[in-house]
Amino acid sequence: MKKILIIGGGAMGSAFSVPCLENNNKVTITEPYNKIFIKNLSSKQKFHPSLKLNLPKKLQYRKYSKDILKEKFDLIVIALSLAGIDFIGKELKDLKIKTPLLVLTKGLKYDKKRKKLLTISGLLKNNYNVANVSVLKGPCLAKELARKNKTSVVIANKNIKIAKWIGKQISTKYYLTEFSKDVVGVEICSAIKNIYAMVIGSGQNLNSSSDLFQKSVNEMKFLIKYFKGDQTTILGLAGIGDLYVSAVGGRNSKMGEYLGKGFTFAAAKKKFMPKDTVEGEQLAREIAPYILKKINKKNIPLMAHLLKTILYNKKI
Ligand SMILES: NC(=O)c1ccc[n+]([C@@H]2O[C@H](COP(=O)([O-])OP(=O)(O)OC[C@H]3O[C@@H](n4cnc5c(N)ncnc54)[C@H](O)[C@@H]3O)[C@@H](O)[C@H]2O)c1
Numbered sequence: 049m050k051k052i053l054i055i056g057g058g059a060m061g062s063a064f065s066v067p068c069l070e071n072n073n074k075v076t077i078t079e080p081y082n083k084i085f086i087k088n089l090s091s092k093q094k095f096h097p098s099l100k101l102n103l104p105k106k107l108q109y110r111k112y113s114k115d116i117l118k119e120k121f122d123l124i125v126i127a128l129s130l131a132g133i134d135f136i137g138k139e140l141k142d143l144k145i146k147t148p149l150l151v152l153t154k155g156l157k158y159d160k161k162r163k164k165l166l167t168i169s170g171l172l173k174n175n176y177n178v179a180n181v182s183v184l185k186g187p188c189l190a191k192e193l194a195r196k197n198k199t200s201v202v203i204a205n206k207n208i209k210i211a212k213w214i215g216k217q218i219s220t221k222y223y224l225t226e227f228s229k230d231v232v233g234v235e236i237c238s239a240i241k242n243i244y245a246m247v248i249g250s251g252q253n254l255n256s257s258s259d260l261f262q263k264s265v266n267e268m269k270f271l272i273k274y275f276k277g278d279q280t281t282i283l284g285l286a287g288i289g290d291l292y293v294s295a296v297g298g299r300n301s302k303m304g305e306y307l308g309k310g311f312t313f314a315a316a317k318k319k320f321m322p323k324d325t326v327e328g329e330q331l332a333r334e335i336a337p338y339i340l341k342k343i344n345k346k347n348i349p350l351m352a353h354l355l356k357t358i359l360y361n362k363k364i
Contacts (some may be wrong), residue, residue: 049073050122050217053330055112055136057085059098059190060152061097061127065107066194067223076121080112082133099194116137121147123217128328130155133168137176144177150203150214151183154238155331158338165275165338167235169362182211183231185238186285187293193223200224204234216354234286240268240351241287242328245294247350249304250364260350261295267348274343300328307357314361332358 050073055063057079077084078275081253088095090111093332094103110116117124117139140149149172157166165279186201193199198218199222205211215225228234244264247331251257251291268291269282281287295301303326307315313329336355345352357364 050062051120052076052123052125052217052226052266053078053116053119054127055080055123056125056126056127056129056132056152057109058127058129059096059194060188061125062096062099062103062192063188063190064125064127064152064218066069066105066196067220068218069106070196070220070223071218073217074108075106076110077107078116079112081128084106086111096194099191101194103194107359117143117233118144123148123150123214125150127152129153129325129326130157130168130334133157133171133268137172137178140172140178141176146180146285147177148210148214149181151181152185153240154185155327156236156239156335158334160337163338165335167232167239169231169235181205182214183235183238184214185234186226187289189293189298195218196222198222198224200226200285200289201225201230202234204228204231204286206231214244228284228286230278231277231283232275232291233272233282233284236272236277237268237281237284237286238274238290240271240330241291241294241332242300243351243354244268244291245298246304246307246326246328248291248295249301249355250308252305254310257295261291264291265271265349267297267351270347271351272285273345284336299324299326303328310363312361312363313358329358 052068052073052075057077089109151168157171159166169181182205184203184286188199203211211227212254220226248257248260251260269279272279332355336359
């Protein structure tokens with residue numbers, strides 16, 4: 049039995065507690081930001097509003113404070129959305145904790161000072177001095193994992209032994225783990241698939257969506273190489289695995305569908321998805337200043353076009 053701390057009581061952090069508990073770990077969850085999640089997680093029933101189920105009774109909820117990070121855990125899991133990464137980086141900075149960290153968050157950050165695009169593990173290491181970071185990515189809908197549907201994910205760390213150790217603690221019959229040394233490739237794929245899910249969603253029939261799917265995979269392969277990852281990662285769970293789930297369902301491909309019908313992003317958001325977070329939009333705004341400036345758009349025509357569509361609120 050290991051002691052696992054999950055930071056982030058959103059859909060993914062909460063769903064992740066299910067296999068961790070099933071594997072006989074002592075699991076604590078804490079939520080630093082969202083009042084609704086705090087209220088529900090600290091209640092007796094532990095009803096999760098996004099997952100629409102009661103979380104296991106064995107899951108312990110603790111109020112968030114920086115001190116909790118100093119306690120002895122065997123694994124700390126970061127399940128915040130991209131907007132929370134700088135917050136947790138600042139909290140972890142200088143604590144010099146040796147506990148292995150596992151990041152579930154998907155996305156990339158633009159470092160304005162250094163004019164560089166950073167992966168989340170890169171940001172935590174470079175800007176916040178956080179060591180021993182592994183990442184877990186792949187096709188995983190939180191609602192399905194929380195209901196113990198079969199799910200396969202990949203854990204990446206240059207030190208594969210650490211990745212495998214984490215896999216041993218969290219995998220179950222329905223939550224299967226694969227391993228990779230290609231941290232950069234895995235992180236790039238799992239972030240940009242949200243943008244390509246919009247591109248694929250913009251196809252108005254299966255023939256054109258399939259064409260866009262194939263061309264998206266080629267662009268993703270180019271981008272992995274550009275950022276010095278391993279191009280074969282595109283064939284794995286974080287690549288076409290995650291692209292598939294995002295393209296056939298979810299909010300990014302839905303938004304893509306409206307864009308393909310001729311709506312601008314702002315009009316579609318207001319009319320059809322006013323309360324939804326479209327992760328691909330947030331990422332597009334984050335990475336556009338870098339991608340549009342530094343990469344020849346001939347190599348990534350779909351990505352460049354979609355970034356401009358969102359940034360300048362143009363029709364696709
Ligand atoms: N690795 C995987 O298998 C996998 C699967 C699905 C989703 N995800 C990723 O997990 C992340 C969370 O997704 P989710 O579905 O749980 O989202 P969610 O909206 O349900 O939860 C978001 C979490 O981030 C926190 N947060 C939001 N803004 C914050 C801020 N400014 N400061 C601090 N905390 C903040 C929220 O309080 C909450 O804990 C996303 O990056 C998503 O892409 C990963």
